Amino acid sequence: MNGTTPSTVKSAMRTIDIIEYVVARPAGVVAQEIAAGLAIPVSSLSYLLATLAERHYLTREGRRYLPGPALERLASPRIAMSLADKVRPLVKSLRLQMNETASFFIRDGWHLEAIVTETAEQSLRYSISVGTRSPLHCLAAGKALLATMADAELDGYFAQTRLESFTPSSITDEAQLRAELAEIRATGIGRTREEYTPGICGLGMAVMVDDVAVGAFALAIPVPRFTAEVEGRTIAKLEQAVSLFTAAEMPAV
Numbered sequence: 266m267n268g269t270t271p272s273t274v275k276s277a278m279r280t281i282d283i284i285e286y287v288v289a290r291p292a293g294v295v296a297q298e299i300a301a302g303l304a305i306p307v308s309s310l311s312y313l314l315a316t317l318a319e320r321h322y323l324t325r326e327g328r329r330y331l332p333g334p335a336l337e338r339l340a341s342p343r344i345a346m347s348l349a350d351k352v353r354p355l356v357k358s359l360r361l362q363m364n365e366t367a368s369f370f371i372r373d374g375w376h377l378e379a380i381v382t383e384t385a386e387q388s389l390r391y392s393i394s395v396g397t398r399s400p401l402h403c404l405a406a407g408k409a410l411l412a413t414m415a416d417a418e419l420d421g422y423f424a425q426t427r428l429e430s431f432t433p434s435s436i437t438d439e440a441q442l443r444a445e446l447a448e449i450r451a452t453g454i455g456r457t458r459e460e461y462t463p464g465i466c467g468l469g470m471a472v473m474v475d476d477v478a479v480g481a482f483a484l485a486i487p488v489p490r491f492t493a494e495v496e497g498r499t500i501a502k503l504e505q506a507v508s509l510f511t512a513a514e515m516p517a518v
Contacts, residue, residue: 471507
């Protein structure tokens with residue numbers, strides 16, 4: 266075997282990715298966004314979309330593609346989907362668009378837990394396993410979630426938690442971390458630079474539903490690739506993922 270993915274398997278994976286991507290967006294999505302979100306060439310995407318529409322797995326309304334009636338026998342109501350099921354297509358999209366490790370974290374007490382993760386397909390990369398628990402204060406997603414806490418809850422966090430040092434860059438001073446959290450509250454973006462893992466920068470953004478933080482999307486990027494341009498694109502993709510998730514959670518009018 267030559268180690269490459271056979272074209273038939275690649276097509277099957279892309280077909281599944283397209284279905285998951287469209288199902289995660291109840292309002293529908295245009296072909297250009299699917300191509301960009303899943304990094305699929307337009308020539309290949311056109312064929313796959315036409316096939317899925319012909320078989321009624323997708324339906325087309327104007328330029329937008331929506332889940333088709335053939336999915337009804339396969340799909341559960343969104344309300345019955347787990348949080349991991351809901352965010353998985355968006356995490357995959359983040360990884361494909363940036364080719365960096367993307368994850369979704371939830372809070373477990375004063376720790377983070379990764380519930381979905383997609384590892385970058387690059388030699389130099391960060392890797393984290395589903396179920397891994399990490400401290401809040403030195404990961405970008407953790408800082409983003411800390412910044413959503415009310416003052417009383419944040420006071421409880423500092424009273425009950427020791428800000429452990431993992432690298433020389435770890436923030437272990439309460440006043441310094443509080444100042445950074447105030448900035449995150451203003452911008453919505455949590456940042457870390459080699460604070461938990463040497464050589465790795467992170468960007469994270471919390472997801473709010475009915476004023477409650479349900480978790481946070483994050484990307485981990487090695488320092489050599491963490492340029493200002495990459496940082497700007499990453500923030501834009503995180504904002505898009507959060508917007509898409511929250512729009513899908515809004516009740517139908």
